[in-house]
Amino acid sequence: MSTSKTVRKVEVLSPVPADIDIANSVEPFHISEIAKDLNLSPKHYDLYGKYKAKVLLSVLDELEGSGDGYYVVVGGITPTPLGEGKSTTTVGLCQALGAFLDKKSFNKLSNHLHMYQFTGNWYMYTYVKQLPLCKAMLEIWYVFLTLLCKEKVKRAVKLAQVVTCLRQPSQGPTFGIKGGAAGGGYSQVIPMDEFNLHLTGDIHAITAANNLLAAAIDTRIFHESTQSDKALLNRLCPPNKEGKRNFSDIMFRRLKKLGISKTKPEELTPQEVKKFARLDIDPASITWRRVMDVNDRFLRKIAIGQGPEEKGMVRETGFDISVASEIMAVLALTTSLADMRERLGKMVIGNSKAGDPVTADDLGVGGALTVLMKDAINPTLMQTLEGTPVLVHAGPFANIAHGNSSIVADKIALKLAGPGGFVVTEAGFGSDIGTEKFMNIKCRYSSLTPQCAVIVATIRALKMHGGGPEVIAGKPLDRAYTTENVSLVEAGCVNLARHISNTKAYGVNVVVAVNMFATDSEAELNAVRNAALAAGAYDAVVCTHHAHGGKGAMDLGIAVQKACENVTQPLKFLYPLDISIKEKIEAIARSYGASGVEYSEQAEKQIEMYSRQGFSGLPICMAKTQYSFSHNAAEKGAPTGFSLPIRDVRASIGAGFIYPLVGTMSTMPGLPTRPCFYDIDLDTATGKVIGLS
Template identity: 40%
Template sequence: MTTIKKKVLSDIEIAQQSTLLPIVDIAKKIGLTEDDVELYGKYKGKISFESIHKLKDHSEGKLILVTSINPTPAGEGKSTVTVGLGDALNRLNKETIIAMREPSLGPTMGIKGGATGGGYSQVLPMEDINLHFTGDIHAISTANNALAALVDNHIHQGNELNIDQRRVVWKRSIDMNDRSLRQIIVGLGGPVQGVPREDGFDISVASEIMAVLCLSQSIGELRKRLGQMVVAYNRIKQPVTVEDLGVEGALTLLLKDALKPNLVQTIEHSPALIHGGPFANIAHGCNSVMATKTALKLADYVVTESGFGADLGAEKFLNIKARAAGKSPDAVVLVATIRALKMHGGQSKEDLQIENLPALEKGLSNLKKHMETLEQFNVPFVIAINKFRADSDHEIHALIKWCENQNKKVSLTDVWAKGGEGGVDLAQKVLEEIEGNKKEFSPLYELSDSLQVKIETIAKKVYGASGVEYTVKARKQLEEFETRGWGVLPICMAKTQYSLSDDPAKLGRPENFTITIRELKPKIGAGFIVALTGEVMTMPGLPKKPAAFGMDVDEDGRAIGLF
């Protein structure tokens, strides 16, 4: 008898076969009316400022943060688990909203792909969300580049602020991985074309404007934060801000619609707010405070995520976003996959289909470190094993047994294949942790600590580093920033996502390593100081064979090759 194998559908095929409800119907599920939503077509909408203002006296629901181990090319499926958990909670009749980041075109066209979940745990319409969506990131790019043009124009038109053209720190941006734009020269071609100087591009999601938008809770706060951004230094080395230029109003005007949270839905019609998209390796890695706080006013439970592993996204969520939002997670989900743990244990990507218990056991050191990090923040958490088809029964049993021996709740989730149904056990265990584990959240450092203390606290307690080394430039900046009164700001570490160290090749749980701080960048509007470690770049490059090579569109306008 011949066995006919059932074809496994791709993420985009599953998404395109799904039925969407009009977004006004999703809005009604969470107590909003048609007038509360500004429509972007039939299936996307923005929640108006007026409707958000009406929610100010509503009580807030419980917040669940999803994070993971250090990512590998094998994939962890953090966004997939986030969506699946939200769907599962709704299946349990818990009014739940999912709050996630918007994908950047750079990784979508590069190697990572989109960021809308996968399988039967996706937010829709995935084609739109993974491409231009409602234009938020384009608005951020436009505002960023308008500011760059205004700075150069100011220098060209007489330079009233006495800006030192060698000390312009504001870069241009584009929402694409493009290594050729990291360092450029502008103003060539003679006096009419402007003043020549060195410049460069950041990817748009690393722009301070992205961080400012994601941490602002009103138009007024957005304008204030934009005005505080440092764009250059003058000839006596004093900072020049957007407010000094007098253009914070124009930038706010460009961003007024981008500040409104975007409402979409999952395959199972759970409401989802997808808004803001800073990377966690070079920015703070969390969706907007506006979306998270709005969701908390509209639902009993909100499931959100932070970028990359707990050493980056969760650390920044807990030390930066939680402070800005005035809300810490009621529970955390730590996602791990057997595939990724085996890679951390030394198994090659090509051999991941082969059972390898020794590699799995060795890779558990990475999971263990992230567990220890969450324990230091004093937050209750559940370990979610995101199931893949090639996982063997022996490997699954070994991982579950190890977690239980650590006295930690663990759940085998199968949300890629089964949607919310595959996350019900995880949802129940998360609810148990929220109700039964009343811990008092504690950030890792006080804002009154010096910048150096903050950096070394993160390096030692979160990464497991033995120490921190500073370049001469970084040491001078530490002194300068403290003198300027910026020492009270939190630290946003820019570090490779692949390793706990600043060397992407050191997988698992490296020991006896130092973190090198090569430069500090003041992000005063965002309200933090970026510390650049190792060789991490704020403008990524494309791989040898970008994902864009497999993308197309059919005659009906439907996307092909998105994942």
């Protein structure tokens, strides 16, 4: 076993044990060790227990002048029930770059340099015992060895830091069907129970903030219904100890919006009192729902206010799962505390009866929401199984929101990785959902430029896209998926090819990662490689990080390094912001293969309203099934010629996008008859979590 402080050599077993058993088999490094490796000063992070730390935004100020690392985004082909292993590949790639290929090991200096043969190639890698030697000596040693064995040894990446940026998973599904989301096999984030549950409380903060705003809405409608304009004003501006009435700071935001420049409540005309004190919210227009981080289907549609004290003000509404809250989208897209304050304040909860948008600041609660979110803005530092650093931050819903981890985490990671280093971030689902939103929403707001996009595929998923038989949970997998069938693979590559060309259009180099299963044949793997290169991929490589950890993704690491170093084009968005909402929707629809777009009456009405309210300059976040390029989840492969139906259009003004609904999206999952929780328990003697998958 290696005794390096933060590169952990994990002993790999075959067959691969259960994820929680692998996670529990290693003792994680104290997170301050991981921080130290990143040259992160203790003043720039706060510990949360032994294995988590919140990295403070102050580090961005300190590193403002320094350069960024390479920026790599990992997406997938169109998902199938078989899974592709995007998170696992993201982690595996970083372990390869950071723990096996990275000369952080060299950097600290090694007294063991190993030659390692894997998938037909020789790799040189090292692990560190105790002796720290100087970096220069190691570099010389490295160059010498590279020259000596140049035919046999692939050139490893340059001395580099590698940071993985992942979304925080929703806690609800962990107890439902899905289980955890920390990667899998020998490519995981640890401790996996802390990753999947609570983490550092960010989602809890979102729940609290979202629901405080919801309570403020109904209570305000209630109080307005029973009070005169004058009484409302008097209650809103109570006399202080000296008997004087004043506006609070947040009220000046509303006064400014209303064009009222008076500074004392008593100066307002009766007309101004009405405009200021009466929000006059139209209950039917309220789009703000309550949230909970639990799979509770019975809360999807509820009637509230049925108690006698609420005087018959019953209203139909519902709960979404917390990660579907606009506040989660705000967290993912914000760039600073001040920016978050503004975004939270301008979130629109519905309209006044006159049709004007009503915001959180109109309700007086934007500041309190910011206070509730002030720690959540700091990303959480964790580690992979092999000891490379991970920033976990934000996890917005990938359909009604943009499904990417946070801008601040990526920004911090790019500075910490530094020139020559790598930041690998994941974009949920296929390029139609994850990467499209990564480029056109996230990169637009962050001004960051990726160099390389990895597209993860599996032979079995491609077979399904090629027309393979349906997969039914609980039934054995059809033989088509476990025995060689090159033509099925080739047929499925149309899906991969469209993801490659769509992604390449942004100006990045595309590397295809084939996440290998034991049943995949050489011919099948070659078919994918050929199809990928034909479709314009920079490279296509096979990897086995699930079974082998970072070692299994070394080829991928080398390909990604080369792809990053050889970018020839600038970043190109799919659409400019200054065209109409409809033109933007149509540009995206074309990238799906659609020949046109159909708008419902409701969608037309909403587009007209948002345009009138001045929101047409926002980017578009399509709420569409992830299971097909089209709106029909059953259409695998690469459908064309369909007309994309837009059922409704909504807006997340604080987060900063318009989201057209293509079909019906469930925003609150349910529990099955036998949820995952049946297996989950605590070993009360050791304090360890058991049964988490």
